[in-house]
Amino acid sequence: MTIAENADAGDVVQTLYLSLLGRAADPAARDFLTRFVDLGNPAAVAALGDVFVSSEEFQNSSAAGSSESYVRSVYFNLFDRTPDVGEVELWTGRLDGQGLDRADLPAAVLEAARESDLEAYEAKLFIADYFTDQTERGGYLPDALTRPGLRGNEELYADLNRLDAEYDTLSLEVVGQSLDARPLYAATVGTGEASLLFITQQHGDEPIGTEAAMLFLDFLAGDTDLAQSLRDEVTVTVVPRVNPDGFARWEREVGGERGLVDPRLNNNEVDLNRTYDPAAPFSADVAPESVAVRELLARLDPDFVFDYHGQGNYRDAEGELDTMSVLWPTNTGVDPAIVEASKRAVAAIAASLEGYDYDQLTLYPGADTASIARNGFSLAGTPGVLVEQRFGQEMFELSRGLDVDYSALISALALEGFITMRGLVEAAANGSIETLDPSLAEQIPQRSPSVPYADLYGDDRYGAESLLIA
Ligand SMILES: [Zn+2]
Structure with a gap:
């Protein structure tokens, strides 16, 4: 356009x-x-x-x-x-x-x-x-239209502590630490009966959900009429960036280092999103990050848990990119009532994005593996939902030396993620998350075909000669 x-x-x-x-x-x-x-x-x-x-x-x-x-x-x-x-x-x-x-x-x-x-x-x-x-x-506005780049770990911790100092409505605790001894924070807002848990960035190189979560906390702890009314109905806990060590490794790759453990994994080369099978729990010396999440989940016993990830680029026949893909638990051992509940939450996500032109929501073609968060959490009794946002290919290219400022795209995707988080809390507050038709979730279109990064911008690849008219 x-x-x-x-x-x-x-x-x-x-x-x-x-x-x-x-x-x-x-x-x-x-x-x-x-x-x-x-x-x-x-x-x-x-x-x-x-x-x-x-x-x-x-x-x-x-x-x-x-x-x-x-x-x-x-x-x-x-x-x-x-x-x-x-x-x-x-x-x-x-x-x-x-x-x-x-x-x-x-x-x-x-x-x-x-x-x-x-x-x-x-x-x-x-x-x-x-x-x-x-x-x-009179709704919530972020501090600026866009914010530069992605928060580093220290910046994330400073921002969380700033929110904690600024808002009486938010409480912050350290619920664990990574293998590299980085703190894992949980921020809680609200006093309502309904209870939601959000976790982001189990894979270190999937940071958009963390940026979304920071907008979400700033909104939910803040003083808009909507936020005040939501806090009376819902208690929300957010664990932003479950895998800070992986993100730190991605930053080192951006700086030119090679031969590091894949930023997706924890320092023990464990994929944290394959550690949640209740029948085969991981120990804290192997995956302390997901043990912290599992213990928090058991302590809070929330109504739902939402797990925000990042994915590559998928483009439909009209040339539009999928911005977000979602999925409910698909392991056959999950109680059908929990599957239905997760589908209602997925329907609430779809509803939250109506009226926003930017999004293209599709279904994630996920596996039924019991150790994946949405399956493992659901097998353990809490409806789990997966949310994936685009930006995976860009993260990889950036780690390989691509010199592009993606601040605008990051900010728009973070806003999209925030809108779904806010929509889920609204749905929990007004009860629609209990009454939406779960079959609405099945009507979301399948994810579009994958598009290689090299083809993303046609013949206008970054670094190629610009099309500027002389
Ligand atoms: Zn992921």
Whole structure:
């Protein structure tokens, strides 16, 4: 999608806010201006851009400085990245020497953008629309449209402790430690009777669920009316990043080290998501991370447990990527009532994503192995649900030296994960998680065919010559 093709009038207005002011549209202004955008009349759209450029807000921003600072600002606002030297030269030349109006730069940059930038732009447009909608409803807003990159372990622990200090409504405890003696935190919010447990990143190189969980905790502990009402009905515990040692190894690979244990595994080369068969429990010297999860599960005895993972890229016939795949327990030994409960929770996840354009939800083609969390937890008596989000291939390529800033994509996927977490708590609070039709879960389409990373952006592979018009 670009500002010129396939965009609706709302996208045009949101793009002007995003590219020129670096923020989401105000709800009333979006509704008002959208009525004046005539997509068949480029001159009228350009005139609207002039209004933004002459606004006091734009004139008081850094974007109103030199042509170079303006180009940098538009690139960051649209794609969450800095332009390279050639891009700065190209666009400052056109602004200064070839009569390109400042108001026309965003559309020109988008028309010339490579597919990877358009992916970032689409992610930012989704985030901005979320901000505009939530502003209208008095809902939860993250601190910024996007946050840079992924949290390291120390940053994660600092952020968890900051939430603990900031909110009386959140309590933080250390429930175990990894083989490398990193703390495993559990954060609990709410006092309600219904009880949900969320765990993320059992595989060290699958961090999106952890980023989602941090938004989720910030929301649920915070002071929106919705969060306050949910806390009365539900008690939520979150264990973000069950495998911090694996993530630390991924970071070392990004730094150029090789020959390390696969970041997916714990330091003993154990796949933590193959340790939950109640008939064959792992010991703490082999897999202390999953022993901590198992003990927490036994202590809390929650109504449901949700296990957030990452997967590769899967693309349907229309060219849309699956953003998320979900599955209930499939081991034949699981009590059918627990399978039904898990399917209702999956239906609640699907319902939570209605109204958000960004997502493409499919069913994960998972195995019936008893030691997988969703099966093992369910065999032990707690309905378990698997949630997978895309970003696995990107994580691998980054670990092999790919130099791309994925902040916009990470932020949009984290927001999608957050929306499902919030939706599950709402479903537990209003009781729909007990009454939804479980067959709705079976109507979710099967996962799309796998697409290799090299084919992801067609002939516009990162690092290849850019498609910028000269
Ligand atoms: Zn995984």
